[in-house]
Amino acid sequence: MANTGLRGSDLLTIASLSADQIRSLLDLAAKVKADVGAYSKALAGKTGIMIFEKPSLRTKVTFEVGIQKLGGIAVYMDQSGAKLGERESIRDYGKNLERWVDCIIARVYSQKSLEELAEHAEKPVINALSDRFHPCQALADIFTVQERLGTLKGARLAFIGDGNNVCNSLMHAATLLGVDMTVITPKGYGPADDVVEECSRFATASGAKLTVTNDIQAIAGHHAVYTDVWVSMGQADQAGKRRKAFQAYQVNQNLMGMASRGLKAPAMFMHCLPAQRGVEVTDEVIDSPSSVVYEQAENRMHAQNALLVQVLGGQK
Ligand code: CP
Ligand code: NVA
Numbered sequence: 001m002a003n004t005g006l007r008g009s010d011l012l013t014i015a016s017l018s019a020d021q022i023r024s025l026l027d028l029a030a031k032v033k034a035d036v037g038a039y040s041k042a043l044a045g046k047t048g049i050m051i052f053e054k055p056s057l058r059t060k061v062t063f064e065v066g067i068q069k070l071g072g073i074a075v076y077m078d079q080s081g082a083k084l085g086e087r088e089s090i091r092d093y094g095k096n097l098e099r100w101v102d103c104i105i106a107r108v109y110s111q112k113s114l115e116e117l118a119e120h121a122e123k124p125v126i127n128a129l130s131d132r133f134h135p136c137q138a139l140a141d142i143f144t145v146q147e148r149l150g151t152l153k154g155a156r157l158a159f160i161g162d163g164n165n166v167c168n169s170l171m172h173a174a175t176l177l178g179v180d181m182t183v184i185t186p187k188g189y190g191p192a193d194d195v196v197e198e199c200s201r202f203a204t205a206s207g208a209k210l211t212v213t214n215d216i217q218a219i220a221g222h223h224a225v226y227t228d229v230w231v232s233m234g235q236a237d238q239a240g241k242r243r244k245a246f247q248a249y250q251v252n253q254n255l256m257g258m259a260s261r262g263l264k265a266p267a268m269f270m271h272c273l274p275a276q277r278g279v280e281v282t283d284e285v286i287d288s289p290s291s292v293v294y295e296q297a298e299n300r301m302h303a304q305n306a307l308l309v310q311v312l313g314g315q316k
Contacts, residue, residue, distance in 0.1 A: 006310040010118045010125045012111070014135045014172035015198055019206060022142070022177060028306035029143050029299070036069050036305065042313040043072030048103040050128070053079045054233045056107060058273060059128045059136065062301035063105055070305055070313070075101070084113045094121030103312055109234055124311050131165060131234065132192070137272050138169035139303040142177065144296045145224055148268055152179050158222035158259060160184040161249050161280055162242075163191035163212075166228045166272045171210070175199040178206035182222060186245045187214050216248065220261045226270040227251045227280045243279070251281040256290065266290045273297060 004024045014022070032039055048067050052060065060076065067074040084090050084106075090113060097104055098121045107128040108114055118125040127135050146152050157174055159167045163185045171191060174181040181199075183191060190196070196212055203210040211218060219225065230246040231239045251269065259267040269281070269291040277283055286293060 004310050006307075007312075008124055009311060011135055011307060011311070012114050012118060012125065012127045012130075013133045014138050014169050014176070015202075017176065019176045019178070022139070022173060025139060025303065025306045025310065026143050026146060028309060029139070029302045030147075032305045032309065033299075033302040039070055039305065039309060039313075041071045042309045043067060043070040046072040046102040046312050047075060047100070048072060048105055048308070048312075049075045049077060049097060049101045051077045051079045051084070051104065051106040051108075052128070053083055053106075053108050054129070055080070056128070058297050058300050059107060062297075062304055063128065066301045066305045067308065070308060072102075072308075072312075083109060084117070090116040091120040093117065094119075097121055098123045103308070126307070126311070129165060131232075132195075133169045133172075134165045134272065135169050135172075136300065136304050136307070137166055138173040139307065140296055140299040141170055141226070141270060141272070142173045142179075143303050144270070144292055144299050145179075145268075147295070147299075148292060149223060152177055155224070156180040156182070156222045157224045157226060158182045158184060158219050159226045159228075160216070160219060160251060160255070161227040161246060162189050162230055162232070164228060164232050166226075167191050168195045170226065171195060171199045172202065175202035175208045175210055176206060178208045180209040182211040182213070182218050184213055184216060184218055184249065186249060189242075189245060190214075216255070217258070219255060219259045221263065222259045222267055223263065224268045224270050225251055225256060225259045228272055229274070229276050230280050231276075246280070250279070251285055253282070253284055256285055256288075268292050270296060 064074045105126045111130040111132040271293045
């Protein structure tokens with residue numbers, strides 16, 4: 001297997017990857033998707049622990065099934081009862097885990113917990129979603145766009161709704177790869193300033209155009225319209241306020257029509273799931289032929305398998 005520099009590395013954020021490393025992951029994801037049997041011993045003898053502070057369907061199942069398909073062992077640890085660092089220090093947690101497993105996959109409330117874990121555990125740590133980022137999701141999403149359009153060249157993505165973890169990682173991936181991205185949010189709910197600054201630098205280097213706005217009209221002319229829930233895990237106390245603030249940003253047929261303006265084919269609809277149907281997206285849109293949400297969900301496994309092979313793999 002070509003040395004991509006990822007062996008033994010953490011993946012806490014897409015921003016730590018180069019454009020070439022992302023491209024190589026996408027290439028490998030296509031190969032693993034086409035013939036996973038050829039990689040059935042890639043993780044032989046390797047164990048990954050999955051520590052989850054929050055609920056999950058896609059991330060849990062795709063990592064567990066994916067690791068098994070690659071010949072490795074996945075151990076799931078429900079950490080929803082107590083946050084990392086509460087029963088014992090994150091340092092000690094990491095120092096124990098590194099003695100037993102080859103890789104730590106963690107879904108946490110705070111990106112800082114991941115950073116601390118990565119600092120103290122001498123084994124790769126993979127971010128399975130934090131308050132700030134969802135890098136595995138972004139890899140699968142970019143892979144899905146590439147599959148659908150045939151190329152990322154000239155692709156224009158729009159993210160509408162909350163400038164959250166999913167939005168941040170998608171912005172990183174798009175701007176690193178030279179893909180134009182427009183982020184449309186209500187006032188006060190845009191992506192974090194440091195992420196916008198970082199992505200602006202990536203965009204300058206890659207030639208991507210990054211637009212961050214409150215103006216819904218900016219949706220026109222995008223190949224993909226992405227949204228996510230308006231109330232993420234851990235934000236239930238803000239639900240009422242958020243629903244009000246985001247109302248005009250719902251993805252419905254009218255908005256998809258605006259997005260498709262000037263395109264040869266209708267814009268595709270994307271969502272990381274779980275979706276709040278009838279809230280951030282209407283049934284009509286999520287169930288339409290232009291919706292690629294289940295392809296995204298399937299591709300979570302292929303993209304993560306590629307990542308695991310590059311970070312841990314022996315065979316191929
Ligand atoms: N998209 C995603 O991460 O889904 P889960 O929360 O079900 O893992
Ligand atoms: N933004 C959502 C994504 C879930 C996959 C959350 O953090 O809850």
